[in-house]
Amino acid sequence: MYYMNYQSPIGPLLLAASDQGLSGVYFEHHKHFKGSAGWQEHEQHPVLQLARQQLQEYFAGQRQDFDLPLDLSSGTSFQQEVWTALRQIPFAKTSSYAALAQEIQRPKAVRAVGAANGRNPLSIIVPCHRVIASNGALTGYAGGLKNKESLLALEKKFA
The missing domain is CATH 1.10.10.10 (Winged helix-like DNA-binding domain superfamily/Winged helix DNA-binding domain)
Known part of the structure; x- marks a missing residue:
């Protein structure tokens, strides 16, 4: 699992990705976040960079939908x-x-x-x-x- 920190207009977010796609976007005090122990910080990870770019566009009012590979495998x-x-x-x-x-x-x-x-x-x-x-x-x-x-x-x- 890889992660990067992103300072959004409404506060810090932690973006996480697996080899399959974006797997997490967590607020600073996210209720169900289990922690990033064992994760590798990777500011250059292509999915994380794309997520940051699309989030920046969203917060600027330039994006309404996200087009990212997602990894939802953590859920039932x-x-x-x-x-x-x-x-x-x-x-x-x-x-x-x-x-x-x-x-x-x-x-x-x-x-x-x-x-x-x-x-x-x-x-x-x-x-x-x-x-x-x-x-x-x-x-x-x-x-x-x-x-x-x-x-x-x-x-x-x-x-």
Whole structure:
């Protein structure tokens, strides 16, 4: 596993990649980050450089979708299914946990969808910040609610 640090406009991010693709985008106090022990810092890793470039474009309002090789193998098949569905939520739009459960044709799995959403290792790239409660409230975000608010406000500004 390789990593680089990226100072984003909303705070430091740690970008991680495997040989298969980008495998992590973590905020400084990311709730489910297990640490980078044994990882190798590699500022020149091509996937990490591409991720940094695309994130810079995103924060500048020049990119709405990410085009990166992703490695989602850290998740269960259910989590990967949820993470794939998250990528279908359009820029500057939101969805609910219930709607996401419907989307993957598991309408009774709302809590499991929420848990999978919270375990998404690719913050911003796989836009779990776009999922809110059915009543419109901003709920949990592994990167912190302040960051979720900032990302939603940024997307609204550039929509």
